[in-house]
Amino acid sequence: MALILNPMWRMRREQGYVLLYRLTDIGTVAEQSFIHPLKAITIALFDGKRTVEDVAHALNYVTGRPVEPHNVKQFLDENSRYFIEASEVSERLRRRYDPLEFVMDADSIDFTFKRPLAPLSLVYMVTNACRTNCIYCYAERQRHGKGGPLLPLPRVKELIEETAELRIPVIHFSGGDPFMHPDILDILEHTVARDILPVISTKCVLSEATVDRLAEIGIPRVQISIDSPDPDTIFLLTGARNYLEEMIPVIKRLKAKGIKVATKTVLTSYNVRQVPALVDLLASLGVDDIGLGEYVRSLYRHLDDNLFMSHEDLKWLDETVQRLREKYSSTSISTSWNFAPEPKSRREKERAFLNRARCTAGMQQLAIYPDGKVVPCEEVPSTPEFVVGDLSKQSILEVWNSERLMQLIRPPKEKFLGQPCYDCLDFYECHAFLGRCFVHALKAYGTPYAPPPECPKSSPSGLRLQTSPICVDPKSSQSSDCDSC
Amino acid sequence: MAGLDALKEALSSSGLAAAFAPTELAGGVGTEAICDTKANVCNTKAANCNSNGAVCNTCAAVCTGGINAAVCNTQGAVCNGSKSECAS
Numbered sequence: 069m070a071l072i073l074n075p076m077w078r079m080r081r082e083q084g085y086v087l088l089y090r091l092t093d094i095g096t097v098a099e100q101s102f103i104h105p106l107k108a109i110t111i112a113l114f115d116g117k118r119t120v121e122d123v124a125h126a127l128n129y130v131t132g133r134p135v136e137p138h139n140v141k142q143f144l145d146e147n148s149r150y151f152i153e154a155s156e157v158s159e160r161l162r163r164r165y166d167p168l169e170f171v172m173d174a175d176s177i178d179f180t181f182k183r184p185l186a187p188l189s190l191v192y193m194v195t196n197a198c199r200t201n202c203i204y205c206y207a208e209r210q211r212h213g214k215g216g217p218l219l220p221l222p223r224v225k226e227l228i229e230e231t232a233e234l235r236i237p238v239i240h241f242s243g244g245d246p247f248m249h250p251d252i253l254d255i256l257e258h259t260v261a262r263d264i265l266p267v268i269s270t271k272c273v274l275s276e277a278t279v280d281r282l283a284e285i286g287i288p289r290v291q292i293s294i295d296s297p298d299p300d301t302i303f304l305l306t307g308a309r310n311y312l313e314e315m316i317p318v319i320k321r322l323k324a325k326g327i328k329v330a331t332k333t334v335l336t337s338y339n340v341r342q343v344p345a346l347v348d349l350l351a352s353l354g355v356d357d358i359g360l361g362e363y364v365r366s367l368y369r370h371l372d373d374n375l376f377m378s379h380e381d382l383k384w385l386d387e388t389v390q391r392l393r394e395k396y397s398s399t400s401i402s403t404s405w406n407f408a409p410e411p412k413s414r415r416e417k418e419r420a421f422l423n424r425a426r427c428t429a430g431m432q433q434l435a436i437y438p439d440g441k442v443v444p445c446e447e448v449p450s451t452p453e454f455v456v457g458d459l460s461k462q463s464i465l466e467v468w469n470s471e472r473l474m475q476l477i478r479p480p481k482e483k484f485l486g487q488p489c490y491d492c493l494d495f496y497e498c499h500a501f502l503g504r505c506f507v508h509a510l511k512a513y514g515t516p517y518a519p520p521p522e523c524p525k526s527s528p529s530g531l532r533l534q535t536s537p538i539c540v541d542p543k544s545s546q547s548s549d550c551d552s553c
Numbered sequence: 554m555a556g557l558d559a560l561k562e563a564l565s566s567s568g569l570a571a572a573f574a575p576t577e578l579a580g581g582v583g584t585e586a587i588c589d590t591k592a593n594v595c596n597t598k599a600a601n602c603n604s605n606g607a608v609c610n611t612c613a614a615v616c617t618g619g620i621n622a623a624v625c626n627t628q629g630a631v632c633n634g635s636k637s638e639c640a641s
Contacts, residue, residue: 106573109560130561131570135578143578167560174568 071144072116074152075161079108079170080235082185084178086170088150089188093289094330094357095238095267097188097432102179105170106131110143112165116154120144130167160286163263181501183431186234186468191435191446192241194218194255197248200271201307204334204375206366208449209244217439219460221251225258230464232262240267242446244438247272257285269293269332271306273314276321283325290322291330291359297345301338319353330357335405337374340381343388351396360389361404364534365511367447377535405536417524424522427503430456430477434467442467444477447507453516476516477503483517488525508533 073079080087086108089100109130113123120140127135144151154162196209196216219227231239239259246252247270259266269291274282282290292315295305302311322329331350335343343360350358362382363375377385382405393401411417430444437443437450440460448454456476457467467473478499484490489498498504508520512530519526521533564570 104577106569106577109564110578126557127575130557130564131573132561132565133570133573133575135575139575139578146579168563171560171563171567171569174572 070116070119070154071114071151072154072157072162073111073114073165074150075157075163077150078163078235078237079103079111079165080184081105081108081170081172083182084172084176084180087184091237091265093265093328095189095240095265102181104177105172107143108165108170109167110140111147111150112167112170114151115164116157116162186465187236187434188428188432189238189240190231190236190464191433192239193243193435193437193446194241194246194249194252195244195438198244198271199248199273199308200245200311202334203305203307203369203371204336204363204366205369206364206447207242207244208368218249219438219440221254223440223460224251224255227459227464228255228258228262228264231264234464236264236464238265238267242269245270245272247274247278253278253281253285256282256287260286267291271308271311271315274318274321279318279321279325279327282322283327287327289328289330289356291332292319292322293332293334294346294350295333296339296342297349298339298342301342304338305334305336316353319355323354328356329354330359331355332359332361334361334363335377335385336363337377337381340377340385343385344392347392347396347401351399355399357400357402359402359404360385362535365531367449367507367511373532376532379535382535405534414524417522421523424502426501427505429503429506430473431503434464442473444473445507448510448516476506479517487518488523488527489517489519492519492525 076092077088077090080089082102085102086105087100088103088108088111090098092098110123110127113126118126121137124135124137124140127133127140193207193209195218196207198205198207198209228239241252241256243249246268249255256266256268266287267289268287271293274290293306294302294312294315296302297312299309299312303309319329319331333339333343333346339346347358362377385405389401389403411420427445433444435443435446435448436459439450440458441450441455442457442459443450443454444456454476456473457470459467462470481490481495484495489495489504492498504523505520506516508522509518509526510516511533512518512521513527521530561570564573
C-alpha cells in the first residue's frame with residue numbers, strides 16, 4: 069500500500085507552521101489546520117511510492133530518532149482522511165511535496181494565527197468588457213467597448229509563474245467576462261499547466277471550438293450565469309436577448325466534453341418566484357451545481373430598493389429550496405442567503421458580530437483589475453483610495469507585503485475620527501483577526517472608515533444592503549440568555 | 554538513503570531533529586472548518602455570497618455550533634453536516 073496526500077488537501081509553509089488546507093473544486097478553502105513541520109514532512113514522505121515501513125525508515129534516518137513503523141501507522145490511523153491510495157489518483161493529479169520545503173528553525177515554531185506569507189487566492193478581473201449589462205452587477209466596469217487597458221500577455225504569464233512559485237492554489241477569473249479577453253484561452257492553459265486551479269464564470273456564448281479547447285486544457289468546471297427561465301426577465305435583468313437559446317447549447321457542449329457545469333442566479337424581486345421553473349430547467353440539463361444567491365446592493369448599479377426581495381419572498385424561497393432539494397437530491401443546490409431573524413437586542417447583535425465572517429480581503433486574497441491595479445477585495449473601486457499596488461510594475465509578493473495594503477486592512481485609528489470605531493476598545497482586535505468588512509461600510513455609509521452595519525456600534529441610518537440579515541448567528545439568537553427570547 | 558541526506562542535514566541544523574520524539578507522531582493534525590468564501594458560485598459549503606454575479610465576496614466564516622444547528626457563517630450557509638463540515 070503506497071499512500072499520497074489526497075489532492076483535495078494541500079500544504080504550504082507559513083511563518084511558524086505548515087498550513088494544511090482543503091481546497092474545494094470551486095477554489096474555496098473549506099478546512100484548514102496549522103501543523104507541525106515534522107508532521108508535514110511525514111506527510112510529504114508519503115509520495116505514493118513509500119510504504120509505512122519506508123517512511124518509518126526514512127524518518128529514522130533523517131531525524132536520528134528511533135522511529136518505528138507503529139509510530140507511523142498510528143499517525144496514519146489518526147489522519148487517514150488526508151491520504152489516498154496513490155493508484156486511485158491519476159499521475160496528473162498527484163501532488164508531491166519536497167520535505168525540505170517544510171524545514172524551519174525549531175525555535176520559530178509558533179501556531180498562533182498569522183497572516184499568510186502569500187495570498188491563498190487571487191481574483192483576476194481579466195477585462196472589464198462584458199457581453200451583458202446586468203442591473204445587479206457588483207463590478208466596476210465599462211459597458212461593452214474594449215474594457216480599458218489590459219495587462220500584456222507576457223506579463224500575465226509572468227504573474228502566473230509567480231502565483232505558482234508562491235503556492236497560490238487558485239485564480240478566480242472574473243471581470244467583466246473573462247471570455248471577452250482576447251487571450252483568455254492562452255491564460256487558462258498557462259494556469260492549468262502550472263497546477264493552479266482556474267475558477268471561471270461567464271455569460272459568453274462558448275463555441276464548440278472554445279469548449280473543445282477548454283476540455284483539452286483540462287478545465288474541470290465552468291460556471292454559467294442564468295437568472296431566469298423566462299427570456300423577458302433575463303432581458304430585464306441583463307439586457308441580453310436570446311440568452312437562453314444561446315446558453316442552453318453551451319451547457320450541453322460543456323457537459324458533452326466532461327466539463328462540470330455550475331450555474332449562478334442572482335435573485336431579485338423580479339425573478340425570485342421563478343426559481344422552481346428555473347431549477348426544473350437546469351436540472352433537466354444536467355447542471356451539476358445550481359447556485360442561488362440573493363441580490364446585494366451594488367456600489368455602481370443600484371437604482372432602487374425594489375430590486376431587493378421582500379422578506380415574504382425570502383421566506384417562500386427558503387421553503388421552496390428545501391422542497392427542490394428533495395426533488396433533485398442528486399443535484400447540488402446551493403444558496404447564499406441567511407434565513408434568520410434580524411438580531412433585535414444589542415446583546416444579540418454583539419454576539420452575531422463576534423461570530424461574523426472572517427474577511428479575507430488582503431488577509432487571504434488579492435483582487436487584480438485588468439490593467440494590473442491591485443485592490444484587497446474585488447468589490448471595491450479601482451480608485452487611488454483602494455489601490456494597493458500595480459502588477460504591471462510590482463510583483464505579487466511586493467504588493468502583498470506592502471505598507472499600503474496593511475494600512476488599508478489595518479487602518480490607523482485616526483482615519484475613524486468621528487466614528488464609533490475611534491473610541492472602540494476592540495478596535496485593534498477587530499482588525500487583527502476576523503477583520504471588518506469595509507465594503508459593507510462603504511456601501512452603507514459611503515466611507516470604508518466606519519463600522520459596518522453588522523457591528524453593534526454602527527449607525528442604524530445606513531443604506532440597506534440586502535434582504536436577509538447581515539452577519540446573524542441564528543443559534544446565538546436562540547440561546548437562553550438572548551434578551552428578546 | 555539516497556535523496557534524504559539534504560533533509561537530514563536541514564533537520565539537524567534547524568534543531569527540529571533534536572526536538573523530535575517519535576511518539577509525537579501520534580494524534581490528528583486537526584482542522585478548523587471554514588465555510589468559505591471565494592468562489593464563482595457560493596456553493597453548498599460556502600455562504601456569504603454577497604456579491605452579485607460572478608464572484609462571491611471575500612469573507613470566510615468559521616463554523617460554530619453543533620450538528621444541524623451550527624452556523625457556517627454569519628451571512629449564509631448553515632452547517633447541517635457536522636460541527637466540522639459545513640454543507641447545505
